[in-house]
Amino acid sequence: MTRREALAVLGKGGLAVALFDFMQRREARAEAVPPAPAYRGTHQVKPLPFEAGKLKGLSEKLITSHHQNNYAGAVKRLNQIQQEIGTLPKDAALYQIxxxxxxxxxxxxxxxxxxCYFANLGGDGKASGTILDLLKAQYGTVETWEQDFRLTGLSLGGGSGWVVLNYNPHEKAVRHYWAADHTQSLAGGVPLLVMDMYEHAYQMDYGANARGYVDAFFQNINWDDVNRRTEDARPRK
Ligand SMILES: [Fe+2]
Known part of the structure; x- marks a missing residue:
């Protein structure tokens, strides 16, 4: 049966067409040479860098669910998407790509x-090192920065998004940014400290109390990790 004949049998419903295309591409992929790296979809889930039950004010159940469902789910989805892109025909519809x-x-x-988020948790929340100097240089005092960062997080409460303290190469300084979803990020920025403000990051423990979650987040920041990222992000002199 040709593709055209099969489509005639299945009808031109969107689901039937998409299913047939996917099966055809999967068969073709199995027969083809190994895909180029861009289309292999081999990203691996990184384990939690701390014991899930050891954080202050963030439960083991919450952290485990967040890691296994939301983070690992994104990695799995990314692998599937990149493999799928690699199977698209040259004449693929532009809406597909x-x-x-x-x-x-x-x-x-x-x-x-x-x-980044999980890596910058698991600490004692006591800021120290290079990042303090950079925060003072940019915001005047660390307290001013912290208030600004916390308020940015609270502005996303009840919705979704991230607050990301970046090294901004354009400004040659640190600055945090608001992101309403995963795609809003500073061009060229290097994340130094990341706070997840999606409800899945706190709803299980805090309900709608985003302020309680932000307090807990600050108690668990791993500033050593933030300093490592800062040193990696700054240009070598
Ligand atoms: Fe998340």
Whole structure:
């Protein structure tokens, strides 16, 4: 049966067409040479860098769910999307590639930001090191920065998004930014401290009390990790 004949049998409903295309591309992929790295979809889930039950004010159940469902889900989704892009025919409809590329960016940033988020938790919350000097230089005092960062987080409460303290190469300084979803990020910025403000990051423990979650987040910041990222992000002199 040819593709045209099969489509005639299945009808031109969107679901039937999409299903047939996917099966055909999967068969073709199995017969083809190994895909190029861009289309292999081999990203791996990183384990939590701390014991899930050891954080202050953030339960083991919440952290485990967040890591296994939201973060690991993004990694799995990203792998599927990149493999799928690799199977698209040269004459693929532009809405197909457009949709997949959009989803690829969402899943990629979700993976990266979640990895930063978990890596900058598990500490004692006591800021020290290079980052303090950079925060003072940019915001006047660390307290001013912290108030600004906390308020930015609260402005996202009840919705979704991230607050990301970046090293901004354009400004050659640190600055935090608001992001309403995974795709809003500073061009060229390097994330130094990341706070997840999606409801899944706190609803299980705090309900609608985003302020309680932000307090808990600050108690658990791993400033050593933030300093490591800061040293990596700054240009070598
Ligand atoms: Fe999250």
């Amino acid at each position: 457009g949709s997949l590329k959009r989803e690829e960016l969402i899943a990629t940033n979700s993976m990266i930001l979640h990895e």
